[in-house]
Amino acid sequence: MQMICRFRKERELLYRSAQKKLKLPGLQNKIANLLGDIGIKSFLSLSETDEIVEQALRNNFFYHEEFAFSSLNDTWRYIEGKMQETDCYLLVDTDWQYCGAIVVDKEFRLSDDFNFDDVVCDELRFFSREGDKVATVDFSNSINDDTYTCSYTEYEK
Structure with missing residues (x-):
């Protein structure tokens, strides 16, 4: 049974890797528009990215907040303030499932x-x-109402 599960996971990773060729140009465009060339180091592998997401799901959180903004500038200041001086992994839309997480330096600035x-x-x-x-x-x-919903969660160490 464990061998079958491992085989399915490997097969899923292969499928996702094959889809990367289709998804990567769009993701690169998003990243270039979001961050420019500053702060981007590399992409994680799909298995490394999966581990980050799985770890977050296993963590117990001790603080959570949500805010809605109508201004992109206010949204960016909120995110940058919460992640200030923090090296990050960035997951974009569902593209991360096919291309991996983006490794972002703590000096990142959102455009x-x-x-x-x-x-x-x-x-x-x-x-x-x-x-x-x-x-x-x-x-x-x-229609006439762009809304940016932000959340911030801190986890127990």
Whole structure:
């Protein structure tokens, strides 16, 4: 039974890796518009990325907050403030499932010119490399009402 589960997981990783060729150009465009060339180091492998997500799901949190912003500038200041001086992994939309997490340096700056609609993006997740905090942005676009819902969670160490 364990061999079958391992085989399924390996097969899923192979499928996801094959999809990377289709997803990567769009993800690179999102990242270039979001961060430029500053702060990006590399991509994690899919198995490394899966481990980060699985670890976060196993962690017990001791603090959580959510806010909604109508201004992109306010959204970015919130995220940068929460993740200030923190080396991060960035997971974008569902692209991370095929391309892996992006390794981002603590000096990262989010572009005020970023447009979620233009790059077809609606979800950003910043995981601290220490695994002790996560900040998220979910973009929702309705007629004349762009809303950025942010959350911040700290986990027990």
